[in-house]
Amino acid sequence: MGSIDGIMELKAYDVEDTIFVAVGKNVEKSKTTLFWAVQSFAGKKICVLHVQQSDNAVSLTDPKLAVTKPKQDMFRAFHELEKEKMHDVLNQYCLILALEGVRTDKVWIEMDNIEKGIVELIARYNIRWLVMGAAADKYYSEKLEGIKSKKAMFVHQHAPISCHIWFVCKGCLIYTSTNENRDGRKDSLEAEVGLPLLLLNSESEVKQAEHLTLGSYKQTHSSLDDDDWEEIEGFNFHCAVHSSQSSNIVLRTSKMVPFQTDKEEKNRGLTTENTCYILEQAILDAKDSKQKAFEEAVKRWKEEDDAMEAKCKAKALENLCVKEMSLRKEMEGVLAREKEEIERTKDQCDEFMKELQVVQEQKSALESHLAESNRNVKDLEEKIISAVELLISYKERRDAARREYENAIREANRLKKLAKVEATSFCRSEILEFSFMEINEATQQLDPSWRIGEGRYGNVYKGILRHVHVAIKMLPSYGYQSQLDFQNGVEVLCRVRHPHLVTLIGTCLESRSLVYEYVRNGSLEDYLECKNKRLPLPWKSRIHVATEICSALIFLHSNKPCIIHGNLKPSKILLDANSVSKLNDFGISYLISRGERVGDTIPVSNKSNPNLTSAYADPEYLETGMLTPESDVYSFGIILLRLLTGRPVAGLVKDVKCALEKENLGAVLDCCSGEWPVGQAELLAKLALNCCENNRLNRPDLVSEIWSVLEPLRASCTDSGPCTGSKDLHCIPSHFVCPIFQEVMKDPQIAADGFTYDAEAIRGWLKSGHNTSPMTNLKLAHCNLLPNHALHQAIQEWRQ
Numbered sequence: 001m002g003s004i005d006g007i008m009e010l011k012a013y014d015v016e017d018t019i020f021v022a023v024g025k026n027v028e029k030s031k032t033t034l035f036w037a038v039q040s041f042a043g044k045k046i047c048v049l050h051v052q053q054s055d056n057a058v059s060l061t062d063p064k065l066a067v068t069k070p071k072q073d074m075f076r077a078f079h080e081l082e083k084e085k086m087h088d089v090l091n092q093y094c095l096i097l098a099l100e101g102v103r104t105d106k107v108w109i110e111m112d113n114i115e116k117g118i119v120e121l122i123a124r125y126n127i128r129w130l131v132m133g134a135a136a137d138k139y140y141s142e143k144l145e146g147i148k149s150k151k152a153m154f155v156h157q158h159a160p161i162s163c164h165i166w167f168v169c170k171g172c173l174i175y176t177s178t179n180e181n182r183d184g185r186k187d188s189l190e191a192e193v194g195l196p197l198l199l200l201n202s203e204s205e206v207k208q209a210e211h212l213t214l215g216s217y218k219q220t221h222s223s224l225d226d227d228d229w230e231e232i233e234g235f236n237f238h239c240a241v242h243s244s245q246s247s248n249i250v251l252r253t254s255k256m257v258p259f260q261t262d263k264e265e266k267n268r269g270l271t272t273e274n275t276c277y278i279l280e281q282a283i284l285d286a287k288d289s290k291q292k293a294f295e296e297a298v299k300r301w302k303e304e305d306d307a308m309e310a311k312c313k314a315k316a317l318e319n320l321c322v323k324e325m326s327l328r329k330e331m332e333g334v335l336a337r338e339k340e341e342i343e344r345t346k347d348q349c350d351e352f353m354k355e356l357q358v359v360q361e362q363k364s365a366l367e368s369h370l371a372e373s374n375r376n377v378k379d380l381e382e383k384i385i386s387a388v389e390l391l392i393s394y395k396e397r398r399d400a401a402r403r404e405y406e407n408a409i410r411e412a413n414r415l416k417k418l419a420k421v422e423a424t425s426f427c428r429s430e431i432l433e434f435s436f437m438e439i440n441e442a443t444q445q446l447d448p449s450w451r452i453g454e455g456r457y458g459n460v461y462k463g464i465l466r467h468v469h470v471a472i473k474m475l476p477s478y479g480y481q482s483q484l485d486f487q488n489g490v491e492v493l494c495r496v497r498h499p500h501l502v503t504l505i506g507t508c509l510e511s512r513s514l515v516y517e518y519v520r521n522g523s524l525e526d527y528l529e530c531k532n533k534r535l536p537l538p539w540k541s542r543i544h545v546a547t548e549i550c551s552a553l554i555f556l557h558s559n560k561p562c563i564i565h566g567n568l569k570p571s572k573i574l575l576d577a578n579s580v581s582k583l584n585d586f587g588i589s590y591l592i593s594r595g596e597r598v599g600d601t602i603p604v605s606n607k608s609n610p611n612l613t614s615a616y617a618d619p620e621y622l623e624t625g626m627l628t629p630e631s632d633v634y635s636f637g638i639i640l641l642r643l644l645t646g647r648p649v650a651g652l653v654k655d656v657k658c659a660l661e662k663e664n665l666g667a668v669l670d671c672c673s674g675e676w677p678v679g680q681a682e683l684l685a686k687l688a689l690n691c692c693e694n695n696r697l698n699r700p701d702l703v704s705e706i707w708s709v710l711e712p713l714r715a716s717c718t719d720s721g722p723c724t725g726s727k728d729l730h731c732i733p734s735h736f737v738c739p740i741f742q743e744v745m746k747d748p749q750i751a752a753d754g755f756t757y758d759a760e761a762i763r764g765w766l767k768s769g770h771n772t773s774p775m776t777n778l779k780l781a782h783c784n785l786l787p788n789h790a791l792h793q794a795i796q797e798w799r800q
């Protein structure tokens with residue numbers, strides 16, 4: 001059961017006096033039914049009764065709608081709309097009826113079933129008078145006599161007999177349900193209509209008269225059709241509704257129905273005709289106005305219905321719109337999230353693409369690297385194969401080398417034994433090494449006043465090293481690259497000892513300097529140039545010098561390995577206190593250049609060799625850069641020419657040649673050297689020119705051709721008596737000269753090495769910490785000195 005709206009207020013006496021009009025959802029039908037009720041029951045209270053099927057019932061009875069929750073909700077929403085709509089409609093009905101002056105009430109009730117609901121309501125509230133639709137308007141016709149609607153049929157059959165029901169269709173009464181005809185009997189129209197009239201007007205007489213008048217009128221005016229009569233009846237009912245106004249009409253009508261006398265029959269007939277005419281006109285007017293009013297009302301209702309429907313639709317649309325908006329917002333949110341997600345995915349995709357590109361690049365790089373590696377592997381395999389082959393061949397060679405090595409070892413051992421034997425016979429010279437501090441001290445910190453010469457290879461200082469007068473040659477730092485090579489070179493030169501070679505005493509590896517014995521009388525150049533007021537050398541001394549230098553060259557060239565001086569000139573020939581000549585700077589080119597020896601020739605860089613610009617230099621060497629023993633022969637020839645002539649080098653060969661050719665050698669001979677014996681001078685000149693041959697192969701051999709000439713010449717000079725000039729010095733017997741001081745000894749003492757030294761010199765040597773021989777460099781057996789009385793005596797005698 002549903003809720004009841006309004007009916008609870010109705011009281012029992014109200015029910016007696018109230019006409020209930022059952023209305024449904026069909027507004028058109030309901031209006032015509034209501035309109036009929038209003039017209040038919042003027043002055044009565046009308047209660048509009050609407051029974052609606054509850055939503056619960058519908059949802060339960062319709063399994064399709066009950067399937068899902070959203071569908072149920074949707075149905076409920078529509079049901080609510082329907083309810084609202086019906087409420088509005090009922091309110092409208094009530095308003096219209098109130099305007100018509102009818103007292104109204106309304107009842108809203110929800111039931112499981114409409115027809116059952118109506119029946120139940122009738123029973124529950126003892127409803128006495130009910131108007132309801134008989135059929136839909138579309139079924140209406142003049143011939144329609146029974147109830148068509150199933151609901152109406154149900155109510156007709158099941159309603160309590162106390163309830164009187166009028167079934168109406170399209171504003172016309174179709175059937176009346178009374179307690180008499182509930183079993184199916186049908187009464188006449190007059191009987192049906194009469195009951196409400198009786199009910200509605202307590203003044204039954206008036207009603208009766210009115211009813212009779214209408215019946216008689218109907219009979220007399222058989223020309224009027226049924227519709228007209230209906231309208232007349234309607235008009236009558238209308239008058240009844242508007243009771244205050246209609247009372248006049250009723251009264252007037254009542255006046256028209258008096259019980260007449262026979263006398264007045266004729267007049268009365270006329271009056272009746274007039275009245276009928278007026279009535280007919282009134283009916284037509286009423287019909288017309290009624291029709292118009294009805295059309296107007298229908299039109300208005302239609303518009304109102306349309307408006308209501310539009311309102312409902314608008315509301316539904318509004319709800320839908322709100323829902324749509326929220327849905328849209330939701331969708332927009334989802335869309336935005338989706339969009340963000342897509343953007344993120346897109347970014348990730350871009351990053352992946354980039355990474356993919358990098359990976360692809362790396363892949364291609366790796367592939368090319370791999371291909372290269374494969375190629376390298378192939379190459380390496382080939383190399384390994386060739387290396388293995390090489391290894392096999394090297395193994396064979398190694399075996400051969402091993403055999404050679406073993407032979408060489410045997411040979412070396414044999415040579416070692418030989419060398420030991422030789423070492424005992426030779427004066428072994430071990431290099432003396434000095435520290436730079438010693439060199440510095442010896443030269444007074446390289447004092448310029450202690451400098452005695454300035455060569456292209458560096459400055460030469462005199463100094464006293466370990467009590468011995470020495471000449472220190474400071475070599476440039478260039479030359480041999482390694483210290484070891486320099487040391488080895490110096491060692492070779494140190495071992496070379498000859499009376500006409502300046503002795504190389506030692507070296508300072510730190511400063512790359514060479515320490516020579518000091519030769520105090522200057523160079524041949526000084527004598528030839530008469531520097532420092534030196535007297536020119538006599539021709540015999542010159543022959544001595546030439547012979548001595550020749551012997552020194554023979555010694556150097558015969559050395560193993562051959563030592564080529566390479567820079568032979570008068571400044572390299574030093575004279576000691578006894579005018580004994582000594583060749584200086586021999587083998588220096590080995591310490592400066594890096595040339596590899598090829599037999600007896602040494603390739604020496606033209607640039608590094610100072611002799612390059614020298615007039616004493618071998619022209620062939622200048623051309624080829626190859627230093628040969630013959631290069632020294634060429635330089636020796638120039639020196640010979642200088643000794644003969646005393647002239648400068650430039651044009652010397654040419655001049656001497658000319659002089660010889662002209663047999664006028666005397667013209668070019670140095671007159672300061674005394675009177676040269678012509679024959680000997682010519683011999684020397686020819687020898688010298690021979691040495692100066694451009695082609696080295698045409699130059700004379702040192703031993704067989706030069707020494708063989710010079711030695712007899714020197715011998716003849718010695719035999720012919722002491723030489724002039726420095727004769728005192730030159731005639732000192734060499735064994736009178738101290739090997740250390742190079743002077744005639746004052747107090748000769750014999751050392752453990754068997755050599756005789758001046759007492760002062762040898763004691764200084766020993767005091768400075770030496771325990772080796774100054775001559776042999778071998779360790780002295782003891783430091784005791786033994787006076788050489790015999791020599792002392794001889795020197796005394798010689799002095800006297």
Ligand SMILES: Nc1ncnc2c1ncn2[C@@H]1O[C@H](COP(=O)(O)OP(=O)(O)OP(=O)(O)O)[C@@H](O)[C@H]1O
Pocket residue numbers: 452453454455456457458459460471473502516517518519520522523567571572574584585610
């Ligand atoms: N052991 C020595 N004893 C005494 N004086 C020496 C000694 N060695 C060199 N001198 C002096 O030093 C001078 C320079 O000699 P050095 O050999 O250095 O140069 P150079 O012969 O004049 O020219 P260069 O070597 O450049 O061709 C010599 O002329 C000589 O006077």
